[in-house]
Amino acid sequence: MTRTLFTNATFWPGQAKGQTFGAMLVDGQKIVAVGDQAQSAAHDKKVDLGGAFVSPSFGDGHCHPIFGGRQHFGPQVTDIASVDEILAEVKRFAAANPDLPWIIGGTYDPALLPNGNFDAKLLDGVCADRPVVLNAIDYHTIWVNTAALKAAGVDANTPDLEIGTIVRREDGSPMGTMREWDAVNLIMDHAPKPSLDREIEAIKYSCARYAKSGITWWQDAWIDPGMAEAYLEAEERGVLTQGVNLAFRADPRTWEKDMAYILEMRKKIESSSKNKNLTAVTIKYFADGVIEGGTAAMLEPYSDDPCSHGMPVWAWPELFRAVAAFDKAGFQTHIHAIGDAGIRAALDAIEGAQKANPAWDRRPTIVHVQLLDPADFHRFRDLGVIANFGPLWCRQDPMQAISSAPRIGPERTARQYQLRSLIDDGVLVAFGSDWPVTSEVVLEGLPVSVHRQTPDKSPAGGWIPTEKITMPEAFTAYTSAVAYQAFGEKTWGTLAPGFNADFVVLPKNPFEIDPHAVSDMSVLHTYRNGEAIYSE
Structure with missing residues (x-):
């Protein structure tokens, strides 16, 4: 194996208070020496990094890359700033793809219209001959045209739903906005399923995007039947360039029946002789919805709807039973919980599993943790729960200012993302x-947790500035902390002898510049197991 000396850079080891060093020796896939020991060791090749900054490569602890890849093949409406522009893009895409039976894309910003309610008639004006489905940013809501409603048989006589909302016009007819599971599934159960080859293309596309962002491992946090099969086939074809863990979604109505399938897929993935990158050790639960849609589960009613406490996805006793059952089978718990009632239920479920089952290295994770009640604050520490956050949400963007804050009022708004x-x-x-x-771009999201501002540096001093963290802490959250969540802290997420040579090369030291300037940088190189999987 080739021994390569990387030098002339600031190497940061991967913990918030870690001391930097000036060189790193890699032998094949592993780091074998750092600092002065690396400089003085024999080597076959020397790479001068020109004064760059080197960090452990990033891990994405909660994402949905198959959805991102699927979205790539539809109309491109993400970050479009007006409804008219979205409609123009749908019209363009429909004209360019006349033989496509359904047009499915995303993601649009619900804050573009009052209450996030979008009418099917708007889409009818640009494509009426076949179903159109657009996912909202939160992936808990879809906007559809009349053809999609007709294809699914949804009309004024369709009854209200247990876990979902059909937004209706004054006459009771469906408007075209569908929120949460039952409502979304009313439509999507009739949409054509992507082929295996298309799913693998989506994975391949995601691998390339993630390598460009410096990511060498990710947690796919939403695996439904067919998706694990696509990942395994992608791995066996040599498509996967990163490590991936799959989190099977537990359905509140079918989880007991689905357990046999989940156990079989875990066994099949673990026993594949060609598999080097894929694990399947986690179960994903949705405790609730989202604040902007009024579906996050709340301890107190919504400020703009005193009759509503949101929309739990599970009956809490059933969630507790499911978490305990999968925990007993050796699966890590990964719970989406946004409202304070949803977070409390997630903590209760984890605590219940710990009491019901023998001790083991669980590493339970609650993701988003948007609105945490003070009474539950110390329970994360006491129960050993990992808090996984999306750093881009730690700012007062239109979604927060227009769609979320008015729903929960100033007191609850001020205790978000702690x-x-x-x-x-x-x-x-x-x-x-x-x-x-x-965005999956680490350098775009990571610094938001440090300055807690929008790109125009608003508000002055940051949004809820008492919850700012430091740049080294933010890097830790995207490196060694994700490695721990992934049960990988002994092999990656740290630059030290014996660890995998998984690292990212940046042009400047992010700890020494304006946090906003970090978003202007791009990754120069991404290495995994000592090999570059991306170079600018």
Whole structure:
């Protein structure tokens, strides 16, 4: 194996208080020496990094890359700033793809219209001859045209739903906005399923995007039947260039029946002789919805709807039973929980599993943790729960200012995304992009947790500035903290002898510049197991 000396750079080892060094020796896939020992050791090749900054490569602790890849093949409406522009893009795409039976794309910003309610008639004006489905940014809501409603048989006589909302016009007819599971599934159960080859193309596309962002491992946090099969086939064809862990979604109505399939897929993935990159050790639960849609589960009613406490996805006793059952089978718990009632239920479920089952290295994770009640604050530390945040949400963007804050009022708004407080309490904070819900670009999202501002540096001093964290802490949350969440802290996420040579090369030291300037940087190189999987 080739021994390569990387030098002339600032190497940061991967912990918030870690000391930097000036050289690193890699032998094949492993780091064998750092600092002065690396400089003085024999080597076959020397790479001068020209004064760059080197960090452990990034891990994405919560994302949906198959969805991101699927989205790539549809109309491109992400980050479009007006409804008219979205409609123009749908019209363009429909004209360019006349033989496509359904047009499915994303993601649009619900804050573009009052209450996030979009009418099917708008889409009818640009494509009426076949179903159109657009995913909202949160992936808990879709906007559809009349053809999609007709294809699914949804009309004024369709009854209201248990876990979902059909937004209706005054006459009771469906408007075209569908929120949460039952409503979304009413439509999507009739849409054609992507082929295996198309799913593999989506994975391949995601691998390339993630390599460009410096990511060498990710947690796919939403695996439904067919998706694990696509990942395994992608791995066996040599498509996967990063490590991936799969989190099977537990359905509140079918989880017991689905357990046999999940256990079989875990066994098949673990026993594949060609598999080097894929694991399947996690179960994903949705405790609730989202604040902007009024579906996050709340302890107190919504400020703009005193009759509503949101929309739990599970009956809490059933969630507790499912978490305990999968925990007993050796699966890590990964719970989406946004509202304070949803977070409390997630903590209760994890605590119940710990009491019901023998001790083991669980590493339970609650993701988003948007609105945490003070009474539950110390429970993260006491139960050993990892808090996984999407850093791009730690700012007062239109989604927050227009869609979320008015729903929960100023007191609850002021206690969102408590990163600083949780870290100070001894909680492990890890980061995940939630892509394609938000950008997967690490250097775009990571610094937001430090300055807590929009790109125009608003508001002055940052949004809820007491919850700012430092740049080294933010890097830790995207490196060694994710490695711990992934049960990989002994092999990656740290630059030290014996660890995998998984690292990212940046043009400047992010700890020494304006945090906003970090977003202007791009990754120069991404290495995994000592080989460059991306170079600018």
